Amino acid sequence: MRRFAQSPPAESPASPSSQTPQAPQTARSDRQTLSRLWPYLWAYRGRVLLALAFMVGAKLANVGVPVLLKTLVDRLAPNATSAQALMVVPVGLLLAYGLLRLSTSVFTELRELVFAKATEGASRSIALQVFSHLHALSLRFHLERQTGGMTRDIERGTRGVHSLISYSLYSIIPTLIEVVLVLGFLGTKFDMGFVWITLGALTVYIGFTVTVTSWRTRFRKEQNELDSKAHTRAVDSLLNYETVKYFNNEGFETQRYDESLERLRRVAVKSQHSLSLLNAGQQTIIALGLISMLWRATQGVVDGRMTVGDLVMVNAFMIQLYIPLNFLGVIYREIKQALTDLDKMFTLMERDQEVGDAPDARPLLLKSPPSVRFDHVNFAYEPARPILHDVSFEIPAGQTVAVVGPSGSGKSTLGRLLYRFYDVQEGRILVNGHDVKSLTQDSLRRSIGIVPQDTVLFNDTVAYNIGYGRTGATQAEIEQAARAARIHDFITNTPLGYGTMVGERGLKLSGGEKQRVAIARTLLKDPPILVFDEATSALDSANERAIQAELTAVGQGKTVLVIAHRLSTVVNAHEILVMDAGRIIERGTHVQLLNANGRYAQMWRLQQHEA
Structure with missing residues (x-):
């Protein structure tokens, strides 16, 4: 999840200009600097x-x-x-x-x-x-x-x-x-x-x-x-x-x-x-x-x-x-x-946080999986380049909604907005009927687990990186999450096992191994809302099918948003949204979308032919 907070949005340049530009900093006098230091x-x-x-x-x-x-x-x-x-x-x-x-x-x-x-x-x-x-x-x-x-x-x-x-x-x-x-x-x-x-x-x-x-x-x-x-x-x-x-x-x-x-x-x-x-x-x-x-x-x-x-x-x-x-x-x-x-x-x-808690923000208290609703959401990283246009959909409590579409269509932005990395310009995002802007960021983010497409790990041990999903987790819990992510056997076959150092940004591991570590730490977090952003894109077909089955099992009874390019990973979703250029152009189950013979059916035939 750390990389998710550091990689540039797919729908925007790597260095987007601020949506709400920072006011230029006025020169601070030496006396003002000293007065700032004095309380310490x-x-x-x-x-x-x-x-x-x-x-x-x-x-x-x-x-x-x-x-x-x-x-x-x-x-x-x-x-x-x-x-x-x-x-x-x-x-x-x-x-x-x-x-x-x-x-x-x-x-x-x-x-x-x-x-x-x-x-x-x-x-x-x-x-x-x-x-x-x-x-x-x-x-x-x-x-x-x-x-x-x-x-x-x-x-x-x-x-x-x-x-x-x-x-x-x-x-x-x-x-x-x-x-x-x-x-x-x-x-x-x-x-x-x-x-x-x-x-x-x-x-x-x-x-x-x-x-x-x-x-x-x-x-x-x-x-x-x-x-x-x-x-x-x-x-x-x-x-x-x-x-x-x-x-x-x-x-x-x-x-x-x-x-x-x-x-x-x-x-x-x-x-x-x-x-x-x-x-x-x-x-x-x-x-x-x-x-x-x-x-x-x-x-x-x-x-x-x-x-x-x-x-x-x-x-x-x-x-x-x-x-x-x-x-x-x-x-x-x-x-x-x-x-x-x-x-x-x-x-x-003194740099402005841009996304902050409202003065009357209250914690999100969940006793069961919540519903998530995007209500007429419009968003742009830059004012001159809108990304989402009047996007509305709902993930009912305990169900799975998948979003598919070409690169740059705004899919990953949905996860960033739900997690409040950014705030929407128009519309609302509701969790159990509460606008996310009215909730404390800490409580909201504790309720969401994200497996990003591009995973970056800390330069520490495998156990530390998996355990980062829930600090204080026992070794048994870490190993259980690793088994669910199908990486336990690989870890135990290394000379140092869970004490193996993964290197800077996890460079000692392959892309698939890093992605499985990311899945393991999210499973360890065990939140009521899950966001899988191309969670299995770096895996081979055999491991992808095995882990997909695990993710499906883990997602039972949770509210899940799946962002995917490979349609074979979302056929069991309760609803599939097809996005293009920031708009939802089709929605329905896998069977309904195939029968509609629209964009989804075209993408399905193309991927099946390539397979």
């Missing part, structure tokens, strides 16, 4: 506040180190004559100096230790919500998606949570706290000249960094887009490995991938050139600011207004401030990139 972090408010307290403690200890160093240098000045001053005081100051250094590291580690749970918890919550939302999105979205690029966006978005928290909480905010503390100390201890020089250098540095980094952002965005395209192309090629091999196009695929990598390389080189320019400019600003501060401090020592310890302290302050500022460009760029990645993921989370 605030859920750990206790840890957030404690981490902030540890961060302030670490910065107070860090600022105290140069002050203590200044005192130590002044105590060791040549004019200090006391033996106590030369021995006892320096030892105490050295111990205090070491304790302050240790306190800085301890507070920093405590901050990271306390906040790790908040970071990982927020990342987990967001990733889980994205995963859940993707499963809730409509089939149309999954037909249009590019798996490689989408998974790359989700991966970067989840990583962006860590980057944003790491760079903001561990770099930007601590640096701002330290700047405020240092400027306050310099302004009160000395004069405002030091404050203005520091502020001026910081302002020029930050302005230059932000300007150049904003200019560089376009290279990074282009680099990410090309990276996603290259990843999408690689994943798509690997997923279609067999098709590549069938047409000897390994070289072609390698060339396409290389073209993507070459475009990525050129943009990456431009990004590196702009980074070198940024780093050179930053170092120049830092050097000029440091020279100005030391010149003023040196002049103060010469004039007798400051001590040598003050000069050492100012130098230490500047080094402590400028070391984190060295990485401001990288930090700013990474924060901007993290915000961009988060915005992409949040935009994905």
Whole structure:
């Protein structure tokens, strides 16, 4: 059933345009992105506040180190004559100096230790919500998606949570706290000249960094887009490995991938050139600011207004401030990139479901097989190309209705609409008299079992794939379903039996084997409504007759919709509908339709002649 949710409709292009087009996403500001993230972090408010307290403690200890160093240098000045001053005081100051250094590291580690749970918890919550939302999105979205690029966006978005928290909480905010503390100390201890020089250098540095980094952002965005395209192309090629091999196009695929990598390389080189320019400019600003501060401090020592310890302290302050500022460009760029990645993921989370439960939707409660009725249904995947035209029919409770007709006539669309992969534009689909739009999707889909024409399996064991029909089923129940689908003997003859891995999308199994696994898991689900969409098309004649007998037996007492090309599989249906171009052109039992000598009779004679 998973493939049924992923394969393109037979009656529409592989990437149909949305029936209800998505409104273009407006650019989200960084503040809006942060406000979207904040609730996930605030859920750990206790840890957030404690981490902030540890961060302030670490910065107070860090600022105290140069002050203590200044005192130590002044105590060791040549004019200090006391033996106590030369021995006892320096030892105490050295111990205090070491304790302050240790306190800085301890507070920093405590901050990271306390906040790790908040970071990982927020990342987990967001990733889980994205995963859940993707499963809730409509089939149309999954037909249009590019798996490689989408998974790359989700991966970067989840990583962006860590980057944003790491760079903001561990770099930007601590640096701002330290700047405020240092400027306050310099302004009160000395004069405002030091404050203005520091502020001026910081302002020029930050302005230059932000300007150049904003200019560089376009290279990074282009680099990410090309990276996603290259990843999408690689994943798509690997997923279609067999098709590549069938047409000897390994070289072609390698060339396409290389073209993507070459475009990525050129943009990456431009990004590196702009980074070198940024780093050179930053170092120049830092050097000029440091020279100005030391010149003023040196002049103060010469004039007798400051001590040598003050000069050492100012130098230490500047080094402590400028070391984190060295990485401001990288930090700013990474924060901007993290915000961009988060915005992409949040935009994905806000994607409209298209098919959703009504506010007053109620669960479908069935005590016996229900009736299913299509009431004047009109539907189109694209507005310009209608698929179904005023289709009306009923499957009475516990009976079987078959739909036959040429490819593209709209047969498979009936199953998709019943399962609410799409909603009809006009008309109604009723289950036991209830419009499916008024029912919860979960309860409706639990009541329907589908065997799709094209089966794709999980890359897991045979037992897992059969048991997927009803999670929690026992091994005995799985084997019973496998026997009913005539695949038990094949499974037990393999070396690993039910533990045999089926490979990516079930590629280790033949088409008939995959189809029998799909039949087995639907039989295991045992729903009151069954939809067989060419359920035996990949089987040989002998197995088809055997399984058809099993399906007929299983369908007893259930409401069954059979979609078929081979008319021999539907001769026992209570009613047969013949569709063409989205319309029902004939209906009746097998005998009635043969006696009518219409389209069905013509198809029957043709297939009998071919047989």
